[in-house]
Amino acid sequence: MTRLCVNGETHDLACEDRDSLAGVLRDRLGLTATRIGCQHGSCGACNLLLDGVPVRGCLVPVALAEGQAVTTLEGLRDDPVMIRLREAFTAHHALQCGYCTAGMLVAARDLILRGRATSAAEVRAGLAGQLCRCTGYDGIVAAVLQAAQ
Known part of the structure; x- marks a missing residue:
């Protein structure tokens, strides 16, 4: 079980530690502003904030986001x-x-x-x-x- 704090809300999710954060946000939480383009960190479509720092969500394994504040474009409304x-x-x-x-x-x-x-x-x-x-x-x-x- 992975616990994520996304846009101020806590979510307990059953997912693989190696799943990309961008994929989990889109597929499990329905936060579709985070796009998945190249899946190699080259295009920037998956940018989001991890503890306030911009990261490529396609490159971040979901396990590394545990315990950090994840902010998507939806959270910056x-x-x-x-x-x-x-x-x-x-x-x-x-x-x-x-x-x-x-x-x-x-x-x-x-x-x-x-x-x-x-x-x-x-x-x-x-x-x-x-x-x-x-x-x-x-x-x-x-x-x-x-x-x-």
Whole structure:
């Protein structure tokens, strides 16, 4: 039995220790904002927070998340920075298919909170590990810069 604290709620789950955290969140808890893209940590679609630190959920065995606070995009619904980011992403048309958006938002929030979103070059460098095949990144960069102000 694995005990997870996800978005402030405790869950006791029967799962294999080696199951990915992203998979457990999606398949067992129905938290579908955490996407599973490459399953190798390369695309960033599975970004979530583990004790407040962004991690690739596809690379984290669920057993390693026990005893830590897991926060998905759903758990950031009322977060002031996330609210600004969502508004800016909408205003700048920074999403198209939406597959990368949750991971992109989690990464962008971290950049803003660390004060690493003060220029387009800085945002591009900070989001370099986030893959988006639709937007060309211009709208995403503009949205992050707007939310950071």
